[in-house]
Amino acid sequence: MSAVLDEKTAAPRFKAPEHSFTLAANLGTGPVSVEPYRSPAYFELERERVFRRAWLYAGRVEALPETHSYFIKDLDVCKASVLVTRGKGERIRAFHNVCSHRGNLVVNQACGKAERFVCKYHNWSYSSDGSLMGIPDQKHFFDVDKKTCGLTPIACEVWEGFIFINLQPTPEVSLAEFLGPFGTKYAGIPYFNLDETIVIEADFQANWKLICDAFAEPYHVPSLHPGTLAPGFAHPEDNKYARPLSAMAHGIHRHFSAYGNPQYVPAPESKVERMVYIQDTGGVLGGDAQGNAAALWSHPAINPTKDPNWSADVTWIFPNFNIDYSTGGFWTHEFWPVAYNRTKWTQRIYIPKTASVRHRLQLEHYACRWAEVVLEDVTNCERIQRGLESGAKDVMHLQDAEMLIRHNLHVLDNWVKADRVADALK
Amino acid sequence: MSAAESSGTSLPAGFEPLETYVPYWCLDTNDARRAARSQAEMPEIQAFYDAIVARAEDAIAHVEQFELGQMPAEAERLFKLLLAMNHAAIAVEMHGAPRAIDSNWPSAVRISRGPWPHGGTL
Numbered sequence: 001m002s003a004v005l006d007e008k009t010a011a012p013r014f015k016a017p018e019h020s021f022t023l024a025a026n027l028g029t030g031p032v033s034v035e036p037y038r039s040p041a042y043f044e045l046e047r048e049r050v051f052r053r054a055w056l057y058a059g060r061v062e063a064l065p066e067t068h069s070y071f072i073k074d075l076d077v078c079k080a081s082v083l084v085t086r087g088k089g090e091r092i093r094a095f096h097n098v099c100s101h102r103g104n105l106v107v108n109q110a111c112g113k114a115e116r117f118v119c120k121y122h123n124w125s126y127s128s129d130g131s132l133m134g135i136p137d138q139k140h141f142f143d144v145d146k147k148t149c150g151l152t153p154i155a156c157e158v159w160e161g162f163i164f165i166n167l168q169p170t171p172e173v174s175l176a177e178f179l180g181p182f183g184t185k186y187a188g189i190p191y192f193n194l195d196e197t198i199v200i201e202a203d204f205q206a207n208w209k210l211i212c213d214a215f216a217e218p219y220h221v222p223s224l225h226p227g228t229l230a231p232g233f234a235h236p237e238d239n240k241y242a243r244p245l246s247a248m249a250h251g252i253h254r255h256f257s258a259y260g261n262p263q264y265v266p267a268p269e270s271k272v273e274r275m276v277y278i279q280d281t282g283g284v285l286g287g288d289a290q291g292n293a294a295a296l297w298s299h300p301a302i303n304p305t306k307d308p309n310w311s312a313d314v315t316w317i318f319p320n321f322n323i324d325y326s327t328g329g330f331w332t333h334e335f336w337p338v339a340y341n342r343t344k345w346t347q348r349i350y351i352p353k354t355a356s357v358r359h360r361l362q363l364e365h366y367a368c369r370w371a372e373v374v375l376e377d378v379t380n381c382e383r384i385q386r387g388l389e390s391g392a393k394d395v396m397h398l399q400d401a402e403m404l405i406r407h408n409l410h411v412l413d414n415w416v417k418a419d420r421v422a423d424a425l426k
Numbered sequence: 427m428s429a430a431e432s433s434g435t436s437l438p439a440g441f442e443p444l445e446t447y448v449p450y451w452c453l454d455t456n457d458a459r460r461a462a463r464s465q466a467e468m469p470e471i472q473a474f475y476d477a478i479v480a481r482a483e484d485a486i487a488h489v490e491q492f493e494l495g496q497m498p499a500e501a502e503r504l505f506k507l508l509l510a511m512n513h514a515a516i517a518v519e520m521h522g523a524p525r526a527i528d529s530n531w532p533s534a535v536r537i538s539r540g541p542w543p544h545g546g547t548l
C-alpha cells in the first residue's frame with residue numbers, strides 16, 4: 001500500500017517555493033465565508049450573474065467531426081438545452097434547442113449528423129445554420145415571417161479546439177477577452193489522443209464549488225487519497241503534505257502545478273499494479289506511451305517552474321471547467337451546478353488507442369483508479385455539504401496551497417456584484 | 427460442441443481452476459466490474475485476486491496470441507477475468523477494503539465510458 005523508493009535513481013530533492021502564492025496573487029489571508037456554498041439565494045445570483053454571463057465550455061470540436069454533425073448540451077443551471085452544430089463552411093454554431101412555433105425542444109438525440117432538424121410536434125424544420133426551412137400548411141398561418149423564425153442563436157467561439165458558448169443575447173465580452181492572459185499563455189499546447197476517452201460521471205448532493213475546490217488543491221491528497229494517490233503525489237520526507245510546485249492566478253482563471261514523487265514505484269506487494277505499470281508510460285497518470293507528451297511538457301505554460309518533480313497541472317477556467325495536463329496526457333473536468341446543493345460532474349480522460357493486451361490492462365487499472373479517486377472526493381463533498389449546512393461554521397480557513405479556492409471566491413464575488421462583465425473581469 | 431464445452435470449462439484449457447470465478451467476475455463493461463468489486467466482501471475479492479494473480483502471466487501470454495476484439499470466446503472470458511483483476515487489486519492493494527474508505531454503495535459515480543475493448547458505454 002505504500003510506495004517503496006527506488007534508491008538507484010538519485011532524483012533531485014523537492015524544495016517547496018518560499019514565496020506565498022496567496023500574497024503573490026494579491027489575495028487576502030483571513031478566514032473566508034462559507035455562505036456561497038450553502039445559500040440558495042447566492043446560488044440564484046450565481047445562476048444569473050455568473051453562468052448566464054460567463055463563457056461556458058460546451059465540448060471539443062472533435063465531437064463535431066463532419067459537416068452537419070451536432071450535439072446537445074444541457075445546461076441545467078441556465079435551464080437551457082443548447083444545440084451545437086457544424087454547418088456549411090465548417091462553421092460551428094450554437095442555438096437554443098427551442099422551436100419557434102410553440103416552444104418545443106427540437107432535437108432529442110444527444111448527438112448525431114443531420115442536414116435538417118425537424119420538430120416532432122408539428123414538423124417545423126430547421127437547417128444546421130439555424131434557419132427555418134419549412135412550415136407545414138404555412139398558408140393557414142397569418143403572415144408569419146420565416147426569416148425571423150430561425151432557431152435563437154447562442155454566441156459560440158472556439159479556443160484551441162474547445163467550444164465555448166455565452167448565453168447573453170449579445171455577449172458583453174468576447175471569448176478572448178474573457179480568457180484574458182490565460183488564453184494567450186496556454187495557446188499552442190498540443191492536444192492528442194482526441195478520439196479515445198474514459199468518461200467518469202457523478203451526480204451528487206453538494207454545491208458545485210466543493211468539487212471544484214477538491215481539484216484545486218493537493219493538500220488533501222495524503223489524507224483523503226492515502227491508497228489511490230498519495231504514494232505518487234507526496235513523499236514521506238521531501239513533501240509530506242503534497243505541497244504544490246507553483247500556484248498562480250491568470251486574470252480570472254488559475255492553475256497549480258502538482259508535485260509528483262519521481263521515485264514512485266508500486267510496492268512489492270502491489271503485484272497487479274507492478275504488472276500493469278511495466279510499460280514506461282509516465283507513472284500513475286500516464287496515458288500516453290507514444291512520446292506525444294514530451295511536446296506538452298516543453299510548452300512554457302506547463303509546469304512553469306520546470307520542476308523535475310512535476311506530475312500534473314490543474315488549470316481552472318472560471319467558472320466551472322478544468323483542463324489538466326500531466327506527464328502522460330490530459331483530461332478535463334466539467335462541474336455543472338444543478339441546485340445549490342446538487343452537482344453533475346463529468347471527467348473526460350483522453351487516452352491513446354489500446355495498443356496491446358498489457359496496455360489494455362493498464363488502461364483498465366487507470367480507469368478504475370480514477371473512479372476510486374473520484375468516489376473519495378464525491379463522498380467527501382457530500383459530507384462537507386452536510387457540515388456546512390448544519391450552520392456550525394460561518395467561515396473556513398485556507399492555507400497557501402489552497403490559494404485557487406480563495407481566488408475563485410474572490411472572482412465569484414466580483415461577478416456577483418458587478419453590473420457589467422467588464423467590471424467583473426478587473 | 428467446442429473443446430471448452432466438452433472439457434466442462436468455459437476458459438481455455440489449463441485455466442480450469444479459474445472457472446469458479448467466471449460467473450461473478452467475467453463481465454462486459456468497466457463499470458460492471460467496478461460494481462462487482464464494490465459490492466463483494468473482502469474474502470471473496472481476496473480469493474479471486476490470489477487465484478488470478480497466480481496465473482496472470484500465463485493468462486496474458488495466452489490472450490496475447492489473439493487480436494484484441496477478435497479473440498475466441500474462451501480467451502475472451504480469460505481476458506475479462508484479467509480486466510477484473512485490476513478492480514480486485516484496487517481493493518487489495520490500495521484500500522484493504524472493497525471500496526474507498528467511508529464511501530457508500532450504490533455510488534454516485536459511474537464509469538460511463540471505458541477503454542476499448544470491453545470498456546463499454548453506459
Ligand code: FES
Nearest residue numbers: 099101102119122
Ligand atoms: S412546437 Fe415545434 S412544430 Fe410546433
Ligand SMILES: [Fe+2]
Nearest residue numbers: 214215224377
Ligand atoms: Fe481529491
